[in-house]
Amino acid sequence: MPIFGLIDGNSFYCSCEAAFDPTLFGQAVVVLSNNDGCAIARSAGAKALGIKMGDPWHLVRSKRELCGVHWFSSNYPLYADLSRRIYQVLTDRVPRVEPYSIDEMFLDLTALPGNLFERCRQIRADVLRIAKIPTCLGWGPTKTIAKLANSIAKHEPGLLGLCDLTNPAVRAAYYARLPAAEVWGIGSRTAEKLERAGVTTIADFVAMDSKTLRDLLTVVGARIQAELLGVSCLPLSLMAPTRKGIAVTRSFGHPVTTWQELREAVAAYASRAGEKLRTEGLQACHMAVFLQTNPHKPDENWHSGQRAGRIEPTSDSMTLIREALRMLRPLWRGGHRYFKAGVILSDLVLARDQPAMLFAVTDPVKSAKIMTALDAVNARYGRGTLRPLATGIERTWSTRHDRLSPRYTTSLKEMLVATAW
DNA sequence: TCTGGGGTCCTAGGACCC
DNA sequence: TCTGGGGTCCTAGGACCC
Numbered sequence: 001m002p003i004f005g006l007i008d009g010n011s012f013y014c015s016c017e018a019a020f021d022p023t024l025f026g027q028a029v030v031v032l033s034n035n036d037g038c039a040i041a042r043s044a045g046a047k048a049l050g051i052k053m054g055d056p057w058h059l060v061r062s063k064r065e066l067c068g069v070h071w072f073s074s075n076y077p078l079y080a081d082l083s084r085r086i087y088q089v090l091t092d093r094v095p096r097v098e099p100y101s102i103d104e105m106f107l108d109l110t111a112l113p114g115n116l117f118e119r120c121r122q123i124r125a126d127v128l129r130i131a132k133i134p135t136c137l138g139w140g141p142t143k144t145i146a147k148l149a150n151s152i153a154k155h156e157p158g159l160l161g162l163c164d165l166t167n168p169a170v171r172a173a174y175y176a177r178l179p180a181a182e183v184w185g186i187g188s189r190t191a192e193k194l195e196r197a198g199v200t201t202i203a204d205f206v207a208m209d210s211k212t213l214r215d216l217l218t219v220v221g222a223r224i225q226a227e228l229l230g231v232s233c234l235p236l237s238l239m240a241p242t243r244k245g246i247a248v249t250r251s252f253g254h255p256v257t258t259w260q261e262l263r264e265a266v267a268a269y270a271s272r273a274g275e276k277l278r279t280e281g282l283q284a285c286h287m288a289v290f291l292q293t294n295p296h297k298p299d300e301n302w303h304s305g306q307r308a309g310r311i312e313p314t315s316d317s318m319t320l321i322r323e324a325l326r327m328l329r330p331l332w333r334g335g336h337r338y339f340k341a342g343v344i345l346s347d348l349v350l351a352r353d354q355p356a357m358l359f360a361v362t363d364p365v366k367s368a369k370i371m372t373a374l375d376a377v378n379a380r381y382g383r384g385t386l387r388p389l390a391t392g393i394e395r396t397w398s399t400r401h402d403r404l405s406p407r408y409t410t411s412l413k414e415m416l417v418a419t420a421w
Numbered sequence: 422t423c424t425g426g427g428g429t430c431c432t433a434g435g436a437c438c439c
Numbered sequence: 440t441c442t443g444g445g446g447t448c449c450t451a452g453g454a455c456c457c
Binding site: 100101102104184185186188220 | 453456
């Protein structure tokens with residue numbers, strides 16, 4: 001029988017901030033989304049103060065009792081780097097590791113020698129010692145059970161961050177007690193549907209007959225049930241699957257009312273999408289562009305629009321900007337306060353598999369040279385050092401990050417310096 | 422003044438094909 | 440009274456995840 005483990009960082013983004021600033025340990029810490037919009041990570045201390053996932057920050061910060069909370073703009077280069085360090089610690093100790101998200105990794109614990117519980121305790125201690133991130137680790141015979149074990153480890157302090165669900169009797173006891181909505185893959189809509197059918201606990205869910213379950217939740221529900229019964233349907237995958245789409249969508253730092261600002265922002269998003277394509281050796285054959293006013297302000301004049309279509313396969317920033325602006329032009333209407341826009345690329349193909357276009361608008365040789373040079377300069381001197389003029393100079397529309405911590409691990413200028421006398 | 426961003430998978434329905 | 444059968448591809452929308 002296989003044994004899957006799932007390890008994840010506790011309040012991961014907050015723990016990353018604390019890893020380089022020990023004064024934050026045990027404090028109320030919050031990390032905000034892009035544009036400093038809402039809370040997306042809260043330390044235990046912040047949760048205890050009642051700060052919820054997704055709370056709009058401009059409402060929270062005005063409360064006097066919360067003025068002592070430490071808050072940060074999100075610093076993805078730092079979080080991504082600490083995630084890589086955790087991965088490194090794990091691959092040194094476990095034969096197979098599948099990164100699932102920036103802060104979660106599935107582990108193959110099937111053939112680990114010695115006492116499994118002791119091994120897991122050690123893995124967790126090593127991640128804390130080397131990568132400085134506290135974690136929880138749960139395990140069981142399928143991925144879905146490992147996810148549940150991890151969630152139990154997180155929520156029951158007595159377990160010290162570890163939970164073993166390999167024993168069916170232990171599982172059954174938890175299934176009887178926990179709501180079906182705790183299961184990975186059962187979201188709020190599905191939970192409501194189940195509730196109406198009289199299914200509330202996980203035990204109720206695994207007891208459903210297959211016909212009823214399929215009628216209600218299709219093959220997706222059937223797969224979740226099998227996994228909970230210990231039949232593994234989701235294997236560990238070590239190869240990152242090729243991406244299906246790339247999206248660059250952002251709220252603006254302030255409402256955008258001019259065509260000049262809007263076109264700069266969308267050009268910048270298209271350019272960033274091109275960078276992402278090139279780092280993965282991909283080209284896009286389809287593009288969509290959208291814009292919208294603020295959906296949270298019903299009294300303002302609402303407008304949204306989207307345009308999409310095929311483009312010649314490319315990863316050239318200039319071509320992507322040209323196409324994006326062509327789609328954007330008819331969408332823009334003066335007199336609106338635009339709030340957000342985005343560029344979404346899909347139908348991605350590997351650049352090296354692409355035959356030369358017979359009537360290409362962009363000269364492929366010249367394009368490749370320019371993009372290679374552009375990427376090389378930016379890799380050396382930082383993203384955005386060299387960029388298309390269309391993406392703007394002042395960038396008055398750009399996203400806010402009022403309290404960004406240093407990129408301690410990915411920028412020489414920002415690393416911590418220790419001085420000894 | 423201020424409410425995130427980026428993904429995946431599944432299904433249903435329409436258009437089209439032989 | 441009777442009006443085939445079996446495909447593919449595309450898109451939009453819903454649901455889920457972190």
